[in-house]
Amino acid sequence: MDARVTDLPEAWLRAQRDRLWAEYLDLVRIPSVSAKPDHAGDVRRAADWVARRCARAGLGNVRILAEGGHPSVYAEWLGAPDMPTILVYAHYDVQPPEPLELWTTPPFEPTLREGRLYARGASDDKATLFISLAAIEAWMATTGRLPCNIKVFYEGEEETGSPTLGAILDRHGALLKADLCLSADGGMMLPDRPDVSVGNRGICKLEFTLRTAAKDMHSGSYGGAILNPLVAIARVIASLHEEDGRVAVPGFYDGVRETTERDRAELAAVPFDEAAWLAGVGASKAWGERDRSVLEKLWLRPTLEINGMWGGYQGEGSKTVLPCEAHAKITCRLVSGQDPKRVQAAVAGHLRAVCPEGATIEIRLGGGGAAAYEIPPDHPALAAIERLLEDVYGKPCFRTRIGGTLPLCALFRDRLGLDTVPMSFSTADEDFHAPNEFFRAESFDRGLTAWVRVFEALASLPRRRA
């Protein structure tokens, strides 16, 4: 059998495996909780750790990029002028570990039990961040070069919604120029079959208050002759969807990309067990637009969800109050073709139009909207990564999507013109944001193999015009 290009770095990784695992644990021990101000020093310590590790892997031009928030770490190897440039993305910050009492072992004392490493950040996102660095080191240590140009960009505030990421991209757009973003964040759906996520839904937010009087009233003295704002808001909320769940807001579906035969074929290839999915949350049946599958509704259709609604008395027993106001919070998940601001405006317009006589409405438009993202289905990076993953897992790869929102993907597309393909070795069940987060040790090895091969696999990627 012929020697493969990746034989040398792969052999190096096998030889260094225990040292690399120990280093990964060192990173996991740093409590880089970006949401908590008293951990700002730990976040900075993690950034420094990552920056040193970049240099040690053989990357140059190591920089700390910050625009008022937690810093991002940048580094590069640009020694192949004729080859494409891959921007590797990951984040080194982690979710808060609370509630602490639910952890079997302390969240920042990584502990291996039955092949799983338990710690906050063990899976999200320090495992694949470290894997990407180790794979770079494997190439540099064994061949003195990489199969393509590499820029790494490791963020420090992903878990707080990346508040300064846009500013960093604006400031350093030229530095971050590349042909593709390969994201070490995300995750596989199943532990034993590979998938590639080809898109995620966008989001827009708004909330509103209905008022029918200036103060709460006695239900005996006013009931029946003043509009109850809870009745008013129920009518307003009930007007937002058709009976079957289709959104009834005029203009909501304007521009929505319709599901194609190819989409349907991709959805059909997903090993999705609807009964298990329902049982997982204790729901008795699926809901929503008729003649569309659950996966289609979750991945390819926009939604309008009420995240909260409230008014009046909520305590024990009864209180004979006729309240004067009622509130609701709404988020919409968006798909390709929808603009967050236009959808927000359409929903606000509908709310104003259906606000009943006798009530006034105050609408607050939320910021932080994000467009949906899809990688073009024929993008050559997709095919290359799918082949690679099938080889590593020995099983066919399928395409998934994320029903939630990764603002990063739309940001990279809109600010840097970059498509993003995720290749994370976290698995969906690894309790990322919950107590007892864990990472499968076998995924560490699979990840190292895949990441050392991916640079070679992407070396033939067409280069974007400058």
Added chain:
Amino acid sequence: MDARVTDLPEAWLRAQRDRLWAEYLDLVRIPSVSAKPDHAGDVRRAADWVARRCARAGLGNVRILAEGGHPSVYAEWLGAPDMPTILVYAHYDVQPPEPLELWTTPPFEPTLREGRLYARGASDDKATLFISLAAIEAWMATTGRLPCNIKVFYEGEEETGSPTLGAILDRHGALLKADLCLSADGGMMLPDRPDVSVGNRGICKLEFTLRTAAKDMHSGSYGGAILNPLVAIARVIASLHEEDGRVAVPGFYDGVRETTERDRAELAAVPFDEAAWLAGVGASKAWGERDRSVLEKLWLRPTLEINGMWGGYQGEGSKTVLPCEAHAKITCRLVSGQDPKRVQAAVAGHLRAVCPEGATIEIRLGGGGAAAYEIPPDHPALAAIERLLEDVYGKPCFRTRIGGTLPLCALFRDRLGLDTVPMSFSTADEDFHAPNEFFRAESFDRGLTAWVRVFEALASLPRRRA
């Protein structure tokens, strides 16, 4: 001009006025807050004060009646075997005074400012309670007797919903037997025109929870494919009323007494200023069943009010949660002909019938229901008291109703067979349950005159068959 029967006691009242006012203030100084366990001693002290005052007024058989709650004070004068017996009702307990910081002067240091006595309980209900006792004393001190038999029943837990009143009535039904209940609780609508309240609405209560899953979900991972319980509850709540406010629950109006021409004439005689009423609560327009006036809707029509509704996230900002449950609390105000338990069952049945597929409903039926109460419009006590009040005020009397619920009236009717007529000299604007409760000093004098005359006016009342 001929001497009137009441000349002697009225002259006595005028002579004793300052002493009586000082005694009324002594009663007001006792912080008999029935809702607060640490005031139990004060409530008992107030009961003892009232009991001693009954004896001093010339009443006999003074008793403390208690069935596990705060005691009621009973006393009687039954020296006119051929005359009717009047049961005088009042309550000596008061609402909590909080929030204390909003009081201009301390709540239990009665302070006279510009003709108004400020204190908790000054109006509700210690003023007319004391007036009733002073009027009895005036008769006994000047004539050694009363124009009719009198039983007084002064309750100590009205402000906590009279939890043991039913038990007291059950135990002491024979002792409390009478021909009419004259209530010193209630109030006039206006400070300068007399009215008599001829009824109040009943009440029934229930609350419910809708569930669509066993745990809260991520709106990106489940939104659009699992029924949102806030959408479900909005549809359920929206189904409870017709567009115009008429209750849409099948059977809700069964048995409801329809408004008569006489009712309409009584309503038309009420000096009700709808614009001022709306402005008082900052509402822009009246609501509810078409072709019915505000007063008709408040006094003669049943209602179904949502007192509270909630689910999901209510904090600052947004949370992309798809909640698993939603809640609502309902009370219905009832009119003559409606049974609280049957209405409760009708609403529960409707809720179950409209609960959407994909949701389960849990209904909790509230206790503490009460039927509506109306005194027959031709009851001779009404005419007697109306004449008396017109004489005292020098202005025509009108008939009012109470949109709220006085469980006492239905209880007295159902347990003791007694009709109840209120004759309180509190005025509706005297902030009974709010900071800076006050009582008009001029009402003290009007009240003494009216109460000394009412025993004479009711002496000709037909006696009930034993």
